[in-house]
Amino acid sequence: MRHLLGIEGLRRADIEALLGRAEAHLHGGPDASHVLRGRVVANLFFEDSTRTRTSFEMAAHALGAEVLNWTTAGSSVSKGETLLDTVRNIEATGPVALIIRHRSSGAPHLVARHVRCAVINAGDGTHEHPSQALLDAFTLRRRWGHLDGRTVLIIGDILHSRVARSNLHCLTALGAKVVLCGPPTLLPPGLESFGAEVTSHLDAVLPRADAVMCLRVQSERQGENFFPSAREFSRLYGLNAARAERLKPEALVLHPGPMNRGVEIAPAVADGPRSVILEQVAHGVAVRRAVLEEVCL
Amino acid sequence: MSSMILLRRGRVIDSRNGVDGVRDVLVRDGVVAEVSEAPLQVQDARVVDATGKLVLPGFIDLHVHLREPGEEGKETVLTGCMAAVAGGFTAVVAMPNTKPVNDSVLVTEYVKARAREARLCHVYLAGAITKGLQGEEMAEMGALVSAGCVCITDDGRPVMNAGLMRRALQYAQLFNLPVMVHEEDLTLSGKGVMNEGRTSTRLGLLGIPPSAEVAMVARDLVLLEETRGRLHVAHVSCEGSVRLLREAKRRGLNVTAEATPHHFTLDDEAVGAYDTHARMNPPLRTRRDIEAVREGLADGTLDAIATDHAPHGVLEKQVEFDKAWNGVVGLETALGLTLSLVREGALSLQRAVALLTDGPAKAFGLPGGHLAPGAPADITVVEPDAEWTVDSARFFSRSRNTPFHGRRLTGRVAQTWVSGRLVFEDGHIKESR
Numbered sequence: 014m015r016h017l018l019g020i021e022g023l024r025r026a027d028i029e030a031l032l033g034r035a036e037a038h039l040h041g042g043p044d045a046s047h048v049l050r051g052r053v054v055a056n057l058f059f060e061d062s063t064r065t066r067t068s069f070e071m072a073a074h075a076l077g078a079e080v081l082n083w084t085t086a087g088s089s090v091s092k093g094e095t096l097l098d099t100v101r102n103i104e105a106t107g108p109v110a111l112i113i114r115h116r117s118s119g120a121p122h123l124v125a126r127h128v129r130c131a132v133i134n135a136g137d138g139t140h141e142h143p144s145q146a147l148l149d150a151f152t153l154r155r156r157w158g159h160l161d162g163r164t165v166l167i168i169g170d171i172l173h174s175r176v177a178r179s180n181l182h183c184l185t186a187l188g189a190k191v192v193l194c195g196p197p198t199l200l201p202p203g204l205e206s207f208g209a210e211v212t213s214h215l216d217a218v219l220p221r222a223d224a225v226m227c228l229r230v231q232s233e234r235q236g237e238n239f240f241p242s243a244r245e246f247s248r249l250y251g252l253n254a255a256r257a258e259r260l261k262p263e264a265l266v267l268h269p270g271p272m273n274r275g276v277e278i279a280p281a282v283a284d285g286p287r288s289v290i291l292e293q294v295a296h297g298v299a300v301r302r303a304v305l306e307e308v309c310l
Numbered sequence: 311m312s313s314m315i316l317l318r319r320g321r322v323i324d325s326r327n328g329v330d331g332v333r334d335v336l337v338r339d340g341v342v343a344e345v346s347e348a349p350l351q352v353q354d355a356r357v358v359d360a361t362g363k364l365v366l367p368g369f370i371d372l373h374v375h376l377r378e379p380g381e382e383g384k385e386t387v388l389t390g391c392m393a394a395v396a397g398g399f400t401a402v403v404a405m406p407n408t409k410p411v412n413d414s415v416l417v418t419e420y421v422k423a424r425a426r427e428a429r430l431c432h433v434y435l436a437g438a439i440t441k442g443l444q445g446e447e448m449a450e451m452g453a454l455v456s457a458g459c460v461c462i463t464d465d466g467r468p469v470m471n472a473g474l475m476r477r478a479l480q481y482a483q484l485f486n487l488p489v490m491v492h493e494e495d496l497t498l499s500g501k502g503v504m505n506e507g508r509t510s511t512r513l514g515l516l517g518i519p520p521s522a523e524v525a526m527v528a529r530d531l532v533l534l535e536e537t538r539g540r541l542h543v544a545h546v547s548c549e550g551s552v553r554l555l556r557e558a559k560r561r562g563l564n565v566t567a568e569a570t571p572h573h574f575t576l577d578d579e580a581v582g583a584y585d586t587h588a589r590m591n592p593p594l595r596t597r598r599d600i601e602a603v604r605e606g607l608a609d610g611t612l613d614a615i616a617t618d619h620a621p622h623g624v625l626e627k628q629v630e631f632d633k634a635w636n637g638v639v640g641l642e643t644a645l646g647l648t649l650s651l652v653r654e655g656a657l658s659l660q661r662a663v664a665l666l667t668d669g670p671a672k673a674f675g676l677p678g679g680h681l682a683p684g685a686p687a688d689i690t691v692v693e694p695d696a697e698w699t700v701d702s703a704r705f706f707s708r709s710r711n712t713p714f715h716g717r718r719l720t721g722r723v724a725q726t727w728v729s730g731r732l733v734f735e736d737g738h739i740k741e742s743r
Contacts, residue, residue: 095629096629096630097628115630117630117632118513118514118515118584118632119514119515119584119631119632120630122583122584123584123628123629123631137514138632139514139516140514141514175514178512178514201506201511202517203508203511203512
C-alpha cells in the first residue's frame with residue numbers, strides 16, 4: 014500500500030492484514046523501535062486534533078521515527094501559501110510519510126498526486142478518516158473475534174461525518190451490516206448503494222444493534238437548519254439511558270470523540286459498562302503503527 | 311478591386327436556407343455572393359477544394375469568458391479569439407464578469423478595441439444586468455446597448471432579487487434585448503461544490519441539488535410570461551429545466567436556451583478523485599440529465615450549443631476541490647464533442663450544425679449563422695472524419711483547464727473564414743494581423 018487515502022476500495026484482505034499487524038503490536042510483539050529509525054514522519058495538521066495527532070506521534074515514536082509536528086498556527090498558511098507549496102516544502106526536508114489532517118475533502122488525494130513520499134489521510138473534511146475506522150473495527154473485532162453477521166448502528170450527522178463514511182466502507186468490507194441513522198436532512202443520497210441500511214427512526218432499529226456508534230454533533234451545524242436545536246436532536250437521536258436499556262444486553266457503545274456529553278450521548282452511557290470508548294483510544298496507537306509500517310516499508 | 315474566393319464542391323449545410331448538399335460557394339468582398347449546385351467557373355478567384363469536407367456557416371458561441379480586462383494571465387481577447395477560430399467559431403459573445411465588470415461603455419469599448427486589434431473573429435459584448443454584478447442596482451442598459459452590447463447578463467451569478475429581475479425583463483424590452491440568466495438559487499446551492507448525488511456522498515463533498523437551477527428557471531419563466539420580455543437561459547444542466555423550457559416554448563414564451571458540451575457529455579462521476587477540471591457551475595449532473603439535455607437539443611427546446619469557455623490557471627485549479635474555481639475551457643473541443651452526439655445518434659448532423667450556427671444567431675439576433683447571398687462570409691470548413699486526440703498543451707487558449715485532455719475526437723476544423731478572410735487553417739492561425 015503506497016498511501017492510505019481512504020478505506021473505500023480496500024479489500025477485506027488488506028484491512029485484515031492491517032488489523033492483524035495491529036494485534037501483534039498490542040501484544041507487545043518483537044521490538045520495533047528500529048523499524049523507522051533515522052526516518053522522519055511529518056504530522057501535518059491543518060485542522061485541530063488531539064487524539065489523532067498524538068496517537069500517530071506515539072505510533073511513529075514506537076517505530077523509532079522522528080516526528081515533525083506541523084500545525085497551521087504560526088505557519089506560512091496564514092501568509093497565503095498554497096497547500097501544495099506547503100507540502101512540497103515539507104517534503105523537501107525528506108520525510109518518509111506525510112500524515113495529513115485537512116478541512117477540505119480530497120486534500121490528501123491532491124497531495125498524493127504531487128509528492129513522492131507516502132501520504133496518510135488523518136481525516137479530510139467530510140470525506141474519510143480511515144485510521145479511525147480501522148481502530149473502531151479493531152476494537153469490535155477484539156471483542157467479537159470477527160464482524161461477520163454483526164449489525165453496527167451509526168447515529169447522527171452522517172452527511173458531514175468522515176468517521177461514518179470510513180466506518181461504512183470498513184465494517185461492510187469485514188462482513189458487518191451497517192445501519193446509518195439520522196434526521197433526513199443529515200442523510201446524503203446514495204448511501205444504500207454502498208451497502209448501508211438507512212433510516213431516520215432510531216427506536217425501530219435500536220434493538221437490532223450489536224454495537225452503536227454515536228457521532229459528534231458539530232456546534233456549527235446549529236443555525237444551518239439541519240435540525241431545530243441541540244435539545245431536539247438529543248431528544249430524537251441522543252443515546253440516553255432509556256434507549257441504552259432497549260439495546261441487546263451485550264451491545265457495545267462507541268464514540269470517535271470528542272463527545273458532547275448530554276447531546277448525542279448521555280454521560281451514564283458513555284461511562285457505563287457497554288462503553289468501549291477508551292478502548293478505542295487505547296487501540297489507536299497500535300492501529301496507527303500498523304498503518305505507518307504498511308505505507309513506509 | 312474586389313477579392314473573390316471559391317470554395318468548391320464541399321457539402322454545404324445551411325439550416326436557415328434549407329441547404330444540405332454539395333455546392334460551390336463564391337465569396338466576394340467579404341460576403342457570400344453565390345451558392346451554386348452546379349460548379350462555378352470564376353476567373354481571378356482564389357480556389358479552395360472542399361471536396362469531402364463540410365462547408366458550414368461560421369460557428370457562433372453565445373457564452374465565452376475572455377478574461378480581459380483584469381485576468382490576462384488566464385486569457386486575453388487575442389488568445390481567446392485564437393482559440394475561437396481554431397475551434398471553428400467566427401463569433402463569440404464575451405461575458406461581462408471581467409475586472410472591472412463590463413457594466414459601462416468604457417469597458418465595452420475597451421474590449422471591442424482589443425478585438426479589433428486581434429482581428430480574428432467577431433466579438434460581441436454582453437453587458438451586466440446589475441452594477442458590478444452585485445445584484446442590487448441595474449446597470450445603464452441604454453448606454454451599454456449604444457456601445458454595442460447584444461445582451462445583458464450577470465453570468466456566473468444569479469439575479470436573486472426577483473423584483474429586480476422582473477424590472478430588468480421589462481426595461482430590456484425598450485431595446486429588444488435578451489436577458490441572459492445563470493439560474494441558481496443560492497439558498498439551495500449553499501456551499502455545494504458538485505452535483506448532489508451518490509458521487510458527492512462518496513467524496514464527502516457538499517452537493518448542489520438540481521432544484522437550485524430548476525426553481526430559478528421556473529421563477530424566471532413566470533416573470534417572463536408576466537412581462538412579455540425576452541429571456542435566454544444559459545448552460546442548462548438538468549432534466550427539470552429542459553422540461554420547463556419545453557413547456558414554456560410550447561406556450562409561446564419568448565425564451566431561448568443553450569447547453570454546453572460538458573453538460574451533454576459528462577456526468578458527475580467525472581469528478582473521480584477530486585478532479586477540479588470537472589468542477590463547474592452549474593455542476594455536471596447525471597446520465598439522466600445528459601439524456602434530457604440531448605433530447606432538448608434535438609427537439610428544439612434548446613436553441614444553441616455554447617461553450618461557457620472559462621479559462622483558469624493552475625492557481626485556481628491545482629488546489630483543494632472546495633477551493634477550486636468553477637469552469638472549463640471549451641472553444642477548441644466543442645466541435646468534436648458535438649459531432650460525437652451525431653455519431654451516437656443523439657442529433658442529426660443538420661441539427662448539430664444548426665445548434666452551432668443558426669440557433670445562436672437567431673437567439674441574440676446576430677448577423678451570420680447562414681450562407682445566403684449577402685450574408686457575411688463567416689465560414690467554417692470541417693473535415694468530418696478526421697480523428698485527433700485532445701492535447702491541452704496545444705490549445706491556443708492561454709489556459710489548460712479541460713476535463714477532455716487525452717480524449718479521442720472525430721471532426722476537425724480545416725479552415726475558418728471571417729468576413730472572407732482566412733484566419734485559421736490546418737492547425738495554424740493565419741498571420742494577417
